[in-house]
Amino acid sequence: MLNRRNLMIGAAATLISAGTMVSTPAFADAGFQQWIRDFRGVAAKNGVSTKIYDRAFANVKTPDEEVLRKARFQPEFKDEAWQYIDSRVNERTVATGQEMARKYKRLLDQIESRMGVSRYIVLAIWSMESSYGEALKDPERLHYVPRALATLGYADRRRAKFARSQLISALKIVQNGDVSLNGLTGSWAGAMGHTQFIPTSYQAFSMDGDGDGRKDIWNSIPDALYTAANLLRKNGWQSGETWGYEVSLPSGRKFPGGSVSLSQWEQMGLRRPNGKGFPAPSRNAELKVLQGRDGPAFLMTKNFFVIKRYNNADKYALGVGLLADQIAGFGEPSKDWKRPYTRISVAEAEELQKRLQRSGFYDGAIDGKPGPQTRTAIKAFQSRYGLAQDGYPSLEVLSALRRK
Numbered sequence: 001m002l003n004r005r006n007l008m009i010g011a012a013a014t015l016i017s018a019g020t021m022v023s024t025p026a027f028a029d030a031g032f033q034q035w036i037r038d039f040r041g042v043a044a045k046n047g048v049s050t051k052i053y054d055r056a057f058a059n060v061k062t063p064d065e066e067v068l069r070k071a072r073f074q075p076e077f078k079d080e081a082w083q084y085i086d087s088r089v090n091e092r093t094v095a096t097g098q099e100m101a102r103k104y105k106r107l108l109d110q111i112e113s114r115m116g117v118s119r120y121i122v123l124a125i126w127s128m129e130s131s132y133g134e135a136l137k138d139p140e141r142l143h144y145v146p147r148a149l150a151t152l153g154y155a156d157r158r159r160a161k162f163a164r165s166q167l168i169s170a171l172k173i174v175q176n177g178d179v180s181l182n183g184l185t186g187s188w189a190g191a192m193g194h195t196q197f198i199p200t201s202y203q204a205f206s207m208d209g210d211g212d213g214r215k216d217i218w219n220s221i222p223d224a225l226y227t228a229a230n231l232l233r234k235n236g237w238q239s240g241e242t243w244g245y246e247v248s249l250p251s252g253r254k255f256p257g258g259s260v261s262l263s264q265w266e267q268m269g270l271r272r273p274n275g276k277g278f279p280a281p282s283r284n285a286e287l288k289v290l291q292g293r294d295g296p297a298f299l300m301t302k303n304f305f306v307i308k309r310y311n312n313a314d315k316y317a318l319g320v321g322l323l324a325d326q327i328a329g330f331g332e333p334s335k336d337w338k339r340p341y342t343r344i345s346v347a348e349a350e351e352l353q354k355r356l357q358r359s360g361f362y363d364g365a366i367d368g369k370p371g372p373q374t375r376t377a378i379k380a381f382q383s384r385y386g387l388a389q390d391g392y393p394s395l396e397v398l399s400a401l402r403r404k
Contacts (some may be wrong), residue, residue, distance in 0.1 A: 029062045031128055035154040036060065039164070048171045056146045063151040064143060067384055070188035071156055073372065081290035082337035084315045087369055088128055089323045092346045096132055097123045097327035107209075107222055115229040116239030120324035121303075125228050125310060129196035136194065136218065142185040143243060145170050146198075149190045159189075166190045167198030178206075178215050185218070193217030194224035197231075205231040228310075235309040236302065243307060243321040244285065244300040246333045248273055249293060259284040265299055273334040290316060294338040341394030349374075349393055355401040356381060 020069035036057050043053050050296055079087075096205075100123055101108065108119035135141050149170060152163035170190060174181055190199060194217055197206065201364060202354075206215040207230050209222030217224040250269035263281035270287075272278070285299035298318070307317040326332065344352065346368035356362035361384075362377035370378075370393035379391040387400065 017255060024349065028338045032154050033061065033064050036150060039150070039153065039167075040184050043168055043171060044163070046168045048168055049175055052175050052181075053173055054286065056174070057150070060144075060147045060150065063155055064147050064188075067143060067148045067151045067188040068155055071152065071159065079315070080312065081315055081318075085319055085322065085337065086343060087371070088319045089326065090346050092368065093127050093131075093323060094326045096350055097127055099321065100126070100132055101327060104221065104225075108227065111209075111229050112227060115226070115233045117229040117232045117237050118324065120328045121232070121243070121307070122225050123327055124320045124324040125307075126195060126225065127323060129191075130194050133194045133221070136185075136216055143188055145184045145190050145192065146181075148186070148188055152189070163190070166199045169398050173202060179218060183218055188197060193222060193227075195228040201268070202227070205234060230366075231310060232306055235306050237306050238301075238303055241280075241283075241303055242301060243303040243317070243324070244288075244298045245272055245278065246299050246335070247271060247287075247299050248335070249289075249297050255287055257287075259286045262299065270297075270299065287319070289312060290318065291337055296333040296335040296337065339392075340390070341392045341396055344393060344395050344398055348395070350397055352378075352393055352398045352401060355398070355404075359401070359404065 040050065040053050044050050075101040082271055097120075101119065107161075108122065111117065111122060112119050123132075130136055146167060149163045152159045153167060156163065167190075170184060171191075173179060174184055183191070187196060191197060191198070192202065193253075197217060202215075202217065205227055207223060207226040208215050208219060209224075209226030210220050212220070214220075215223055215227070247265070247270040253269065255312060261282055262278040262285050265285060265287070266278065266281065283301060285301050286304075287297065288300050288304075289295065289297045300317075302315050304321060306316070307320050310320075311317070322333070349364055349368040349370050352370070353362060353364070353366045353368070355368070356374070356377045358379065361380045362374065364371075364373040365378075374393060375391035378393060378397055379389045381387075381401070382389045382391070382397070385400065387397075387403075
């Protein structure tokens with residue numbers, strides 16, 4: 001989300017359920033409780049009702065340890081490019097995106113007409129942020145936002161300033177009547193709803209897409225998708241333009257950093273794999289090679305950098321662009337990523353998880369999304385049977401599991 005810089009949705013261990021908010025342990029964290037009491041005055045000075053504040057923290061006694069664990073791991077910056085893209089741009093996310101394009105055609109027609117933003121980009125963001133809303137149906141993947149942000153404000157020095165400002169904004173959203181406290185759920189960093197907006201960005205860009213007089217990105221798909229498109233539009237989205245072009249690089253020469261015109265890149269020997277020229281050669285673009293010359297190369301135009309206002313990571317913006325193109329019916333890049341293993345399909349990844357589970361190495365979700373828990377299980381399996389412990393969800397590992 002805008003200015004969330006590196007803050008992405010992650011699975012959470014604790015559901016803050018309606019009514020009780022959070023279970024109360026026998027012994028509360030005294031330091032955390034003091035922080036909550038001290039911040040009450042700060043929130044009040046910034047326009048938050050003390051009644052809302054007290055209700056928000058009535059049953060919050062301890063920090064959310066899962067928030068702190070998630071804060072230490074962010075896949076945009078720890079995963080290799082091919083790991084990050086493979087888990088988000090695959091046959092399942094593409095097929096679901098195409099299904100959603102058909103299901104919400106009328107809504108997407110309206111968004112394109114009114115906002116000037118590609119329906120496929122909006123769908124790709126929806127997929128990247130909440131798996132087309134599926135993440136919101138799993139209570140174990142949601143945090144109670146006031147507790148999560150208070151945890152960061154109290155215990156994460158690097159994110160404390162961010163968390164304090166977001167907590168004030170989150171409570172103002174409740175105060176405004178857009179969502180109840182019980183409904184104020186989100187990611188470990190406070191990103192909320194179908195399209196994962198942090199509170200300050202929600203305040204800046206939220207829209208009432210369904211015309212019911214409320215801005216509800218938790219329960220209204222029109223509100224959520226309009227809000228995502230509004231962020232892009234207000235940050236300079238160029239209607240009818242692409243996010244970038246795959247290019248092949250001539251061997252044996254270096255290229256300048258920064259942005260130059262597409263015609264200049266062409267003069268330096270960069271070509272589109274399909275042999276076509278650049279439609280607007282005077283437009284500027286920047287070369288991105290996330291795996292060096294071993295992987296695919298792209299010339300990124302302005303819209304790529306507008307997508308980065310949603311999440312400031314090249315891998316994220318590239319994932320959105322590639323997924324959008326494939327939902328629209330375009331193929332994968334002509335040059336694949338260079339992986340140290342043989343890639344498997346989503347169905348094969350589910351089989352791998354099931355076999356790891358049956359063998360006692362894995363107790364997580366069977367979802368075809370090999371995350372840290374799956375990779376840890378793979379390493380344990382590899383260790384048990386004397387294999388190289390790389391943790392990759394590969395055809396080689398699946399074949400070994402099939403033999404057991």
